[in-house]
Amino acid sequence: MKALLSIRPGGPETLELTEVPTPGPGPGELRVRVLACAINYPDVLVIEDKYQFKPPRPFAPGAEISGEVEAIGPGVDGWNIGDRLIAICSHGGLAEQLIVEAGQAFRLPPGLDPVEGAALVFTYGTTIHALADRAALQAGETLLVLGAAGGIGLSAIEVGKAMGATVVAAVSSEEKAAAARAVGADRTLLYGSGPFDKDGAKALAQAFKEAVGKEGAHVIYDPVGGDYTEPALRSIAWEGRYLVVGFPAGIPHLPLNLALLKSCDVRGVFWGGFMAREPERNRHHIEQLLTWWREGMIRPRIDRRYPLADGGAAIARLASREAIGKVVVQITEF
Known part of the structure; x- marks a missing residue:
């Protein structure tokens, strides 16, 4: 699979599109075909080693995705191959496949745009x-x-x-x-x-x-x-x-x-910290957001969409503070 990797500390121009092995899901995990990955301000910081969380290199930035379930690890119930979801992860979203903890995934309601879904949570x-x-x-x-x-x-x-x-x-x-x-x-x-x-x-x-x-x-x-x-x-x-x-x-x-x-x-x-300490309250909040989204009371606004190869430009766009709404990298066609 392809992934946009941070090989060394630096700005968006240091990211490299690289072929890496496709991961397999472990207990409690899902392997997801990533449809879209939203860019957030921590992505600007983490590739420069200026964020409180520092993943070991090489790593792909991107912590907010929408995707489709490709493989299901042991002990996971309630998910089927092909189900669409949105999820938060520590990093790794700028890649064609991603391992997601099943407990951090939320079902994407039918008929809603996966690009907007990636920009919600x-x-x-x-x-x-x-x-x-x-x-x-x-x-x-x-x-x-x-x-x-x-x-x-x-x-x-x-x-x-x-x-x-x-x-x-x-x-x-x-x-x-x-x-x-x-x-x-x-x-x-x-x-x-x-x-x-x-x-x-x-x-x-x-x-x-x-x-x-x-x-x-x-x-x-x-x-x-x-x-x-x-x-x-x-x-x-x-x-x-x-x-x-x-x-x-x-x-x-x-x-x-x-x-x-x-x-x-x-x-x-x-x-x-709230999400880690209060997972059930956080899940309740996300379910409320999904209800508001379905009812038209909220809707993520997308500033620009970029392909995976231009993920560095997406991060630079967010860092410029010129974006109106969310910047999203669309990983694959759907």
């Missing part, structure tokens, strides 16, 4: 955990979403609306604002590119305050970090919840007096 799973478990978002509350036109930002808009919130989407261009409005954002605001000086940060904080309204944002969803975090925190409501999701713009430094003055919480969101 990582972003929407993170978001439903963040908004339901970490933020306890309530209907009628105001949710501010930073980076709202990326895959995870769009998922936050859709899940927030499904939970009854008023959603304010912060983005960097009018094109991205249009995409946010298209999936349900009630209001949008445009911000510039950091870093910001003192006056720039003050102006951004004021823009956030005006966008969320006098009461402030009850929940702030921040998958961006960097110079955007402190200005956003200044717009939070009394006893609001600030969700720390990711740092593509850098790890911020917060003046904690702001948390005191607003009596607010800064809450970390580590979906991978």
Whole structure:
């Protein structure tokens, strides 16, 4: 089988398309013919050895896939050859075949697009955990979403609306604002590119305050970090919840007096840890997402599709922060 491998630490240009042996499933495992693999920000980091998880080389990046069952390992019930699924794995998705733990696989509902399915679990799973478990978002509350036109930002808009919130989407261009409005954002605001000086940060904080309204944002969803975090925190409501999701713009430094003055919480969101510690609650969340997807309340937006040979370009596209929605590598025709 073919796989796009990280042979040495480096950027997307270091990946090599290579022929490797086809694996066999062990106990509790499925061998899957990969249909599509979505790209996520950890894929940008892991090939540069900048992620907390470092697979032994050579390895294929890619942790989120859709596929068809090709072989079934001992002790696996409920799956048949040819069944379509979506799954999360630690790595290996940029390959024609992949071994998946049966417990990490979810049945792909009939009639739904496997490319969209590959783009569902990582972003929407993170978001439903963040908004339901970490933020306890309530209907009628105001949710501010930073980076709202990326895959995870769009998922936050859709899940927030499904939970009854008023959603304010912060983005960097009018094109991205249009995409946010298209999936349900009630209001949008445009911000510039950091870093910001003192006056720039003050102006951004004021823009956030005006966008969320006098009461402030009850929940702030921040998958961006960097110079955007402190200005956003200044717009939070009394006893609001600030969700720390990711740092593509850098790890911020917060003046904690702001948390005191607003009596607010800064809450970390580590979906991978939640998934490992609370598998049944995570499965319940994914089933809820599949229901919302079937009902048309959410739908993964695909920015671009790439063939396996161009998987490096797909990772570079995500790293550029220009993508609107999810970047997906389609491994095979279906």
